[in-house]
Amino acid sequence: SQQGEEDPQALSIQEGENATMNCSYKTSINNLQWYRQNSGRGLVHLILIRSNEREKHSGRLRVTLDTSKKSSSLLITASRAADTASYFCATDSFYNTDKLIFGTGTRLQVFP
Amino acid sequence: EPEVTQTPSHQVTQMGQEVILRCVPISNHLYFYWYRQILGQKVEFLVSFYNNEISEKSEIFDDQFSVERPDGSNFTLKIRSTKLEDSAMYFCASSERGQGYEQYFGPGTRLTVT
Numbered sequence: 070s071q072q073g074e075e076d077p078q079a080l081s082i083q084e085g086e087n088a089t090m091n092c093s094y095k096t097s098i099n100n101l102q103w104y105r106q107n108s109g110r111g112l113v114h115l116i117l118i119r120s121n122e123r124e125k126h127s128g129r130l131r132v133t134l135d136t137s138k139k140s141s142s143l144l145i146t147a148s149r150a151a152d153t154a155s156y157f158c159a160t161d162s163f164y165n166t167d168k169l170i171f172g173t174g175t176r177l178q179v180f181p
Numbered sequence: 182e183p184e185v186t187q188t189p190s191h192q193v194t195q196m197g198q199e200v201i202l203r204c205v206p207i208s209n210h211l212y213f214y215w216y217r218q219i220l221g222q223k224v225e226f227l228v229s230f231y232n233n234e235i236s237e238k239s240e241i242f243d244d245q246f247s248v249e250r251p252d253g254s255n256f257t258l259k260i261r262s263t264k265l266e267d268s269a270m271y272f273c274a275s276s277e278r279g280q281g282y283e284q285y286f287g288p289g290t291r292l293t294v295t
Contacts, residue, residue: 099281111288112224112272119281157224159284167212167280168237171224 090175092158185287204273212279
């Protein structure tokens with residue numbers, strides 16, 4: 070079965086630095102979504118990128134998708150302490166299903 | 182901005198009891214989902230629901246689980262006889278168009294089974 074795996078598992082940076090998180094998956098997809106989860110809270114949708122897209126931007130977020138490598142990256146530029154959270158990628162399946170398969174997540178800590 | 186809401190935020194129940202978790206999806210959305218996250222683990226798909234019927238369910242979603250859309254706004258998950266291993270955060274999600282479109286999640290209900 071397909072599986073999203075993020076790396077690194079944990080990342081600590083200073084405010085103002087950029088944070089890059091990577092996600093790999095195993096099977097063909099239609100789209101990939103990134104979510105943020107503050108400790109013990111709900112999942113906040115950040116961005117969706119489709120399999121025919123290579124890059125997408127939203128504010129300080131930049132997502133890339135390389136379907137040949139079955140990987141995606143999330144870049145947060147000019148990070149803030151409020152960006153401290155866990156970040157997950159979630160993929161659907163190419164085969165006519167809308168369930169999302171979540172990765173293990175990257176825990177990002179941004180120090181002021 | 183419209184959002185998915187869930188109640189209660191925290192539910193404590195004894196093993197063997199029935200629980201109903203409630204969700205109000207975003208009003209113009211047609212596709213509804215339940216996921217769960219056991220502490221420290223991945224978010225796992227439970228069930229998807231469209232046009233008043235289950236469209237897909239996972240192996241976790243056994244006969245102890247059921248979903249219902251009792252009216253035009255609520256979407257519920259019932260666990261008939263809770264087990265200790267049902268303790269988890271349960272997330273409801275909704276999507277306007279289903280596959281290929283964003284799924285928006287609620288804040289979750291933390292279920293603790295004692």
